[in-house]
Amino acid sequence: MCSNLCQALLLSSSNCHGYSMLQFAKEEICTFLKQKNVAEIIFLPYAQNNYDGYTAKVKEVIEPWGFKVSGAHTSTDPINLLVNSKAIFVGGGNTFLLLKRLYDLNILPLIRKRVEEGNLLYIGSSAGTNVATRSIHTTNDMPIIYPPTFDAIGLVPFNINPHYIDSVSETHKGETRDQRIGEYMEMNHASPVVGLREGSILRINGSALSITGVAGAVLFRK
Amino acid sequence: MCSNLCQALLLSSSNCHGYSMLQFAKEEICTFLKQKNVAEIIFLPYAQNNYDGYTAKVKEVIEPWGFKVSGAHTSTDPINLLVNSKAIFVGGGNTFLLLKRLYDLNILPLIRKRVEEGNLLYIGSSAGTNVATRSIHTTNDMPIIYPPTFDAIGLVPFNINPHYIDSVSETHKGETRDQRIGEYMEMNHASPVVGLREGSILRINGSALSITGVAGAVLFRK
Numbered sequence: 001m002c003s004n005l006c007q008a009l010l011l012s013s014s015n016c017h018g019y020s021m022l023q024f025a026k027e028e029i030c031t032f033l034k035q036k037n038v039a040e041i042i043f044l045p046y047a048q049n050n051y052d053g054y055t056a057k058v059k060e061v062i063e064p065w066g067f068k069v070s071g072a073h074t075s076t077d078p079i080n081l082l083v084n085s086k087a088i089f090v091g092g093g094n095t096f097l098l099l100k101r102l103y104d105l106n107i108l109p110l111i112r113k114r115v116e117e118g119n120l121l122y123i124g125s126s127a128g129t130n131v132a133t134r135s136i137h138t139t140n141d142m143p144i145i146y147p148p149t150f151d152a153i154g155l156v157p158f159n160i161n162p163h164y165i166d167s168v169s170e171t172h173k174g175e176t177r178d179q180r181i182g183e184y185m186e187m188n189h190a191s192p193v194v195g196l197r198e199g200s201i202l203r204i205n206g207s208a209l210s211i212t213g214v215a216g217a218v219l220f221r222k
Numbered sequence: 223m224c225s226n227l228c229q230a231l232l233l234s235s236s237n238c239h240g241y242s243m244l245q246f247a248k249e250e251i252c253t254f255l256k257q258k259n260v261a262e263i264i265f266l267p268y269a270q271n272n273y274d275g276y277t278a279k280v281k282e283v284i285e286p287w288g289f290k291v292s293g294a295h296t297s298t299d300p301i302n303l304l305v306n307s308k309a310i311f312v313g314g315g316n317t318f319l320l321l322k323r324l325y326d327l328n329i330l331p332l333i334r335k336r337v338e339e340g341n342l343l344y345i346g347s348s349a350g351t352n353v354a355t356r357s358i359h360t361t362n363d364m365p366i367i368y369p370p371t372f373d374a375i376g377l378v379p380f381n382i383n384p385h386y387i388d389s390v391s392e393t394h395k396g397e398t399r400d401q402r403i404g405e406y407m408e409m410n411h412a413s414p415v416v417g418l419r420e421g422s423i424l425r426i427n428g429s430a431l432s433i434t435g436v437a438g439a440v441l442f443r444k
Contacts, residue, residue, distance in 0.1 A: 015395040049408055094405050096365075137365055142402040143318075144359055144409050146372045163396035173237035173420055174385035180364040183316050186271055187366050198395055 002155045004206040005118025007032070010132055011125040012162045012196035014092055016214065022061050022125075024199050024214050029123060030065055032203075036121060038087045040068040046101040047093025047127040054091060062089075082110055085120065092126025092162075095139035099131050100147040112153045122155065126162045129196070133160050137184055138193050140177075155204060157191055159184070164195030164218060181220050192221040224377045226428040227340025229254070232354055233347040234384045234418035236314055238436065244283050244347075246421050246436050251345060252287055254425075258343060260309045262290040268323040269315025269349040276313060284311075304332055307342065314348025314384075317361035321353050322369040334375045344377065348384045351418070355382050359406055360415050362399075378426060379413055381406070386417030386440060403442050414443040 002008075009025075009032050016024045033041070041062065045054040055071035062069050072088075075081040082088070088111065090098070102108040108131075114120035124132045130139045131152040138159040161181055168176050175183070181193050196202060199215030211217045224230075231247075231254050238246045255263070263284065267276040277293035284291050294310070297303040304310070310333065312320070324330040330353075336342035346354045352361045353374045360381040383403055390398050397405070403415050418424060421437030433439045 013395050017393040017395065097405075097409075137367075139365065140396055142360060142362070142406055143365060143372060144402075144406040150365060150368045163394070165394055165396070171239040172385070172387055173235050173239065174362055174387070180366075183319075184364055184366040187319075 002204060002207065003116040003118070006115055006155055006204055006206060007036075007118065008115065008122040008124070008132060008155050008204040010129040010160065010196070010202040010204065011123070012129065012164065012200050012213070012215070013198045014125045016199035019199070020061075021057070025201055026065060028201055028203070028212055029062070032121060032123070033067055033087055036086055038067060038121060040070060040085065040087070041123070042072050042081060042085045042088045043069050044072045044088060044090045044128070046073070046105075047091055047095065047098035054093075058089065058091060078105055078107055079110060082107060082114065082120070087121040087123065089123040090125070090128030090131065092128055094144055095127040095130045095136050095141040096143050096145050096147055098127045099136055099150075099152060100145050102131060103148050108153060112155070115153075115155060129160055129162050129202075132156070133158060134191060135159060137189075138181060156209075159191060159193045160202065161193055161195045164197050166195075166218070185220060185222060190222065192219055194219055224426060224429065225338040225340070228337055228377055228426055228428060229258075229340065230337065230344040230346070230354060230377050230426040232351040232382065232418070232424040232426065233345070233435075234351065234386065234422050234437070235420045236347045238421035241421070242283075243279070247423055248287065250423055250425070250434055251284070254343060254345070255289055255309055258308055260289060260343060262292060262307065262309070263345070264294050264303060264307045264310045265291050266294045266310055266312045266350070268295070268327075269313055269317065269320035276315075280311065280313060300327055300329055301332060304329060304336065304342070309343040309345065311345040312347070312350030312353065314350055316366055317349040317352045317358050317363040318365050318367050318369055320349045321358055321372075321374060322367050324353060325370050330375060334377070337375075337377060351382055351384050351424075354378070355380060356413060357381060359411075360403060378431075381413060381415045382424065383415055383417045386419050388440070407442060407444055412444065414441055416441055
């Protein structure tokens, strides 16, 4: 799906045990943005409801690294804003809510087009990572709102399970993460699933993929 | 939503730490079925893919209690089967898959109608409990398939979170169960959410609701 020009950085989560917010990804994010001389990041806070508060938190972390952060919601014309921006950061929260809002705002196809053309750098975290992939079928989130489809931006032709965890409770009988991903694989989907542990990052550089960060990933395939 | 004639038994799960399958609910299920002299239960295995295997497991547990168990999938005419049955058991698995199949088979409205008329006893477990409520918005399951809506049978005018757990990990940064339910409540839904711990049962007797079983429940409201 992703073109040779596509550049994305998909984080499992913004928080990782032992680090303050986004700190484990600081070097990756800075290197990623500096390659295209990015001065300003547009932050998409749509996975949560408190747009101002969420944007302020991300601003506080990233601006000291040398990049201006602006909330997409502060623009009256988000389409025009995205046409003129060089990098976006799609924050985490609820994946169903995020996907629905990206469709409601009609900005999903534009993001896909501009990233595929190599004109927009994409950074996603958690829900922001889920919506970058082919679909949100492997989110952990609760389906708090009904989106028009589970199909997403599709920068990669596979699914990601963020916050991937392989530990199993001795007493809780709900499905384990591996069982849940197995249920998805059973549905005759030929595409694999990448379980990204908290603290890991999938770097997309055209057709070249690499896992960086501090925690690693697990690949599920039929 | 539920009429005065509605009779249902909604289990958080079929498995509960310290008990073999369904054992914690044996007395409740037997009393529930005997009140209407039920001899045969129709088991709906649609939340999983191995219909025969799943039905065999449930049969092995319930038939020694004195009730015949038949898989709904073995009938070529499930609508006719349900019109002539006195009790169903909707098993757990994946809630999205179950809801989609209930719509695909066109049996969801029939189940609602017959339970509301007092002609069909409803037993549900986990996913089978989720689909009995107003919607599947508070399932824990992975959205492995896209259903035509999240609206469900609606025997009760609220949501249930089965396998409810209040413990919090020190190191994992994914949302806690309470945060997830909180995200749902934020979406301006006026209806409450009942968190059913594994081992707990919601008994619906017309408009009278009671919690039984071995683990209790938590009520979330705005």
